[in-house]
Amino acid sequence: MKSIIAFELYKIFRRPRTYIAFGAIAALIVVIQFGLKIDGESYASFLMKDINDTLTVDGKVLNGYLICYILLQLLLVHVPLLVALIAADMISGEANLGTLRLLFSTPFTRTEWVLGKFIAASIYTIVLLIWLAFLALFVSMWVFGTDDLFLMKSNYVVLIQEKDVLWRYVGAFVFASFSLLTVTALGFLMSSMANNSIGPIVGTMSAIVFFTILSTLNIPLFSMIKPYLFTTHMNNWKEFFDIKVNDGNEAIAGSILNIAKIKNSLFVLSAHIILFVSLAVYITKKKDILS
């Protein structure tokens, strides 16, 4: 299995297409950081305009932590599409190229190949996420500095002390890795069913869009299935930034308001990963390699 993972990782990182995602993320983050650096104060004033009469915030609102939060809100919706570019190509791309028969006539079972390929695709996904974290968090901290994190939710504000923020980002990125691995597994499942790359890539993207719409629609009929859809849970990394308050309405450092929600989301996402990969193994084992 280790040989397969090494084999697959070598191929992934030798392929020019792999770096499109890294380039796209870097370009987006740098553009947003540049914009906020130049015109950030007016953006911060715009954010605060509704509460300026009732609340005074000392310190630097537009700091690296807030920039990272803004970037994650924008990017974690789109990164799955970049992950799909690689994951959905892992099996079908080989079938299209004709190399699948070369791989499947080596002394490894198809289950080993599928799992090895999935692990390699997962490593790629995590490396992409680390790249995102580096640019969105650490570069923002370096460029904009750090201070308390001030977040405006739909009907309340959250103020997290500077020393209480970094671990929440670690938690959020770990959670995001589960979300992206679910997309990787979905892309993988689609990939096992096709003999060309375009279908599975478009199929994965369409499935994400379709289920995201179902997750956000407030129609009672769909409310029954919403808790079981992976798209309902993918954005719950934000729960790391909701904190408990004491009787005096003061934030309790180191707390998370709804940890059960995070656990439930991780469970649903993990179940989807296992289901998608198991189906991919089953389909690949049954398949005749005709391409």
Next chain:
Amino acid sequence: MSVIQVNNVSKHFGSLKAVDGLSFEVQEGQVFGFLGQNGSGKSTTIRMLLSLIHPTSGSIEIFGHSIQDNRNKVLEEIGAIIERPDLYPYLSAKEHLTLFAKLRSKKITPSSIEDTLKKVGLLDRAKDKVQTFSLGMKQRLGIGIALLHNPSLIILDEPTNGLDPQGISDIRNLIQHLAKEEGKTILVSSHILSEIEQMASHILILHKGKKIADGPIQSLLDPNKMIVHLTTTNDDQAMQLILAGSFSNYLLKRAEGIYLSIPHFEIPLLNQFLVNAGVGLINVESRNSLEDYFLQVTSNTQ
């Protein structure tokens, strides 16, 4: 010792019987030619031998082990190229061999990789990406990957595809060297029948998924029964006369020309028969190659 034993294997794709009740054996050290027209079931059979396609029924044993039950053990001893030499365009020849070497349990040293590159004539292009290779070079790299781990059984599906005459000759010499000097068992399919005739000791002919001939090449090409092509002063009239008489049993069904598979002592009688009927014989061309045998057996089972 039987290296490959195929027992009553069939493969159906829906209502299409791609392979139908096929049985054959390949003995150790043989160069076994696998022949058939396009769509005859050759590639399907080769893919079943490599466990790429699951048989609908029947069993396959390689080195005495069932390919279904001992797949990994069996595949460790097989090197194969299947149809086109499909490789990774963004990797070099050396990268291909280095990567595939890591998928084998046998220790493959960098010097073995160099030797393989030399053997297939790609040493000077080792660091070039495959996307810059010609079809023939890709084919040679595919053969290199198949030989890299020094397998006992080599399965080559159309190995001379895309090669120039020198390349074809090199591959033929390589196959003969592997069989004679290194004792490898080789199953080779090709549509170039003259190549198979020069390389193989045994052949099997598949037609519409069924075996129609199998055996040592010398016994199949019976020197007592000649395949002849007739050129006459009136081919249409000659054909009518042959069809109406006792020589019709020797007639081979061909789209063009008059071909007969006939004992050599009957050729003068045929000549006399046609001349007496007023048809002059201009030329009798004897053809006793594998190609003629192949066309004979496949046309007779249309």
